[in-house]
Amino acid sequence: MTPGNCLFDMTVISGSPEETIAAGERLGESLKPGSVVALRGKLGAGKTCFTKGIARFLGIEEEVTSPTYTIVSEYSGKIPLYHIDAYRLKGDDDFAALGGEEIIGGGGVSVIEWSERIPESIPPGAVIVELEILPGGGRKISIRAPENHEYSCY
Ligand SMILES: Nc1ncnc2c1ncn2[C@@H]1O[C@H](COP(=O)(O)OP(=O)(O)O)[C@@H](O)[C@H]1O
Ligand SMILES: [Mg+2]
Secondary structure, rough: OOOOOOOEEEEEOOOOHHHHHHHHHHHOOOOOOOOOOEEEOOOOOOHHHHHHEEEEEEEEOOOOOOOOEEEEEEEEOOOOOEEEOOOOOHHHHHHHHHHHHHHHOOOOOOEEEEHHHHHHHHOOEEEEEEEEEOOOOOOOEEEEEOOOOOOOOO
C-alpha cells in the first residue's frame, strides 16, 4: 500500500462499547462482497464488539458472538458475513486446511480476529484494524484501508 493512497487511514477513540460498535458500522459502509477486514489486538480489546457493528451495517439481526470455538461463523445479511477467529489456529497452514481461501474468496465480507496468527492468509487489499485498550479503559481503533480494497482481495 502506498502512503497517501488510502480511503481510510484514521484513528478513532472509543469511549464505550456502543462507540466501538458504531466505528464498525461506519467501516461497514465501505465494504463490498470479497472485502476482508483483519482485526488485531489482544484479548478484550474489542474485536468482537467492532464486528457487531459491521454486522449491524449488513442488516444482520442474529447476535454476533465470538467464534473462538467454532473458528468460523457465517451470518446472512445484505452480504454474507464470515466471522473468523484465528486464536486457536496454529497458523496459515491450519487456516488453509479449514478451507480458509475458499471462505475469504467466497464473495462475503470476511472479518478475522487474531489475524496476526495467519499473516500469509490476509490478502494485500485487506482493511487492517488495530484495537488497543487505553489506560483509562477506552479503546484506540486504528483503521487502514487501501483505496481499492474492495477489488484487490484476490
Ligand atoms: N470503548 C470501550 N470502552 C470500554 N469497554 C469496551 C469498549 N469497547 C468495547 N468494550 C468492551 O470490551 C469487552 C471485550 O470486547 P470484545 O469485543 O469481546 O474483545 P475481543 O473480541 O477483542 O476479545 C466487551 O465487554 C466490550 O463491550
Ligand atoms: Mg473476540
